[in-house]
Amino acid sequence: MTVRLRAPRRLAAIASVSVLALSLAACGGTTKESSSSEGGAAGGGAASANPNAPIKKGLKIAFLPKQVNNPYETIVDKAGIEAAKEYGGEAKEVGPSDASASSQVSYINTLVQQRHDAILIAANDENAVCGPLKQAMSRNIKVVSYDSDTAKDCRNLFINQASSEEIGRSQVKLLSDMIGGKGEIAILSATANATNQNTWIRFMQDELKKPEYSGLKLVKIAYGDDDDQKSFQQTQGLLQAYPNLKGIISPTTVGIAAAARYISGSKYKGKVTLTGLGTPNQMRQFVKDGTVQKFALWDPKNLGYLASYAAAALASGQITGQQGETFKAGKLGSRTIGANGEVILGPPTVFDKNNIDQYDF
């Protein structure tokens, strides 16, 4: 045993001594309990709303999607930019090319510097964007979240595409109506920890407890990880493992398209009913060839349109974001702010072979 410590050991020794010293020193340090909610809420709740105020002309608003070049978000943002033209505002879309948690932050700071009247954001991380958004609100910039919410005190309004409860329950009803309320069913979801999907599935399971669905039996929840190949294989696996399967609900656009592709080329076509959330462009061929009768989705164009009008109403002082306030959203009519500053777009649109050609997204 050598007496002289070699570098790594010396380092380790120093490290462990300092850990000990500092952990002792840190007794009674800052823990989660001792520092609960130091930060106060930002944003002007003091201002009063004037429902009759006209929408200001030349409002500068900006859409900050999760990432640019995401086809879904592009549709939403484009519709919002169109809406801004209707009320004489100026809108644009900027954003990062990756959907990482922090990449939106520098964009928010830039938008603040450019002195926009309102920022509309689909948050990648509900907390990472919070600090800069609060700063924006403290400079009287209105913040509206859409598609994916931020923490409640970091925005004035959240435009919810549809209530989670409604999405979950309506899909069970849709499937039950098509298969006559009887038989084994399965769910093909995205990833096992996807927040959206899991909330919807909880409501589906709750809906299934109702007596009118006593003939339906949920046999399996499969996860295709929002990967086309994997969702395809999972569908294949489901149909082999449960030969009596009557219906599949896939509440994800990737899942439903992959499942439809598998079923359309298999012997199960016409025997198994598939429904869920999909986009008309992805599903058009499967609706036309009879693989799928009906599926649902909110109209992303209306989402962008509503968000754009909500931002304009905030920036013009028609509303302040308090529950119960009402504003007009162009062709969509008027909307009322619900609990937690949420505005709900409405029930999802159901697509079938009669109406699918009216939609292009």
Next chain:
Amino acid sequence: MRFDPRGLLRWESAVILLLVVVFFGGAGISPDFANSDNLSFALGDLSEIALIALPMTLLVVCGQVDLSVASVLGLCSALTGALWDAGWALETIFVVVLVVGLVCGLVNGWLVTRLGLPSLAVTIGTMTLYRGLAYVVLGTEAISQFPQRYADLATQSVPGTPVPYPMALFALLALVTGVALHATGIGRSLFAIGSQEDAAYFAGIRVKRIKLVLFVISGLVAGFAGIVYTLRYGSARADNGLGLELTVIAAVLLGGIDFDGGKGTLGGVIAAVLLIGLLRNLLMLNDVSTEIQSIVTGLLLIVSVLTPRLIAVVRETRGRQRGPRPEAPAPAATS
């Protein structure tokens, strides 16, 4: 005393000049660019990149590279979140996390020096390994609600300046690193190792020891950057800092450090870090799309790697024309 024009031809001078052009040009184009709020945002955005660039410079001068830094950052961020969520005191967490960063560096250094593996290969491996561990620690969760006074330390500026605290710390560390690299014997041995490792070894430089210590410092600083990142964004996640290592290495190369080791100055790297940050901010303020931003940064990097080589080639040809022909092997007479 004669003026040596070659000093101006150094790449670092070009980067510094470009930085000055971007700064004053930017101030001319966008009225919002040079105000202290915006500069503070732009500098704050560079915190982690700038901090990690310091040890990375030392490593690259030595002919080594550490690709695992962003993953160490992610692991340390995830760990900070997990321990905070478990009710630990933040002060204790800082110490634990720094030790974890240090150990990550130690593993890299050990694999490189004891097993003699190339650092590129080793750190590609540990990059994946540490990121994987980060997901083991925190999964896809995000932990937030860190105490305001620590968050302020990561985001607020030193009173009276547009410089956020992490960047002030960076300035201090940069000074120390600069002196160590350019004015001490240890600094000279780094250059020696980078240009001729065997020669350095036979000259009595403890090559392995120095490399090991550099990897440890790199891990430690990356761990610290993980804490800064977590507090700055107020969100601990396993995917924090994904891809950051490439920006750091881009800055180091743009700053004129030769990727083969042995050449370059820290001043160049600091100028390059600032250049990348200000340029990105300026492009964003002018609504230039992300694609174009990546193209600009990419081109800049290629130019930075290419130009010194071109200059060397030009010099060599000129020298050949003027001076006596270098000893070229006589064409072998064919039999």
